[in-house]
Amino acid sequence: CKPVTILFGRGTTESGIPDALGGTVGPALRTQATKKGWAIEGIKYDASLAGIYCLGMPGGVACIDQLSKLVQRCPNTKVILSGYSQGAMVARICAAWSKEPAQKQIAGLALFGDPFNGAAVKGVPKENVKTWCTSGDGVCKGDFSISAAHLAY
Structure with missing residues (x-):
């Protein structure tokens, strides 16, 4: 177990193979986490279009x-919940509805292209x-329009 673990939710329709990190933000985040000696895990969820209509609830x-399983396995790790696009909604739900002791280990959220x-x-x-939104990203304005700006993270 590492001192910090990032749980990352990929964006809608991004591949979950091989590590559930997707292709837009996840790989760069993995590089930075590794440099810091942190762990990173992709959140294992479908990342389908249907998930958007449920505002990320299934994820x-x-x-x-x-x-919950992570904190049982690594009771001293601090957790950063992170996500891109639909994954940001997933991270928000996870933070808001987690129970003790998992809730106490959440150090913060790092959200990219966040609809909320x-x-x-x-x-x-x-x-x-902390939320990162590129200029012109309509998803960050809540309109769910996918543009070049939304894909530029």
């Missing part, structure tokens, strides 16, 4: 289960939630 439920940009996350101090 959020999967993340809650994965987080700027919204509070239940149980997580505002200063521990």
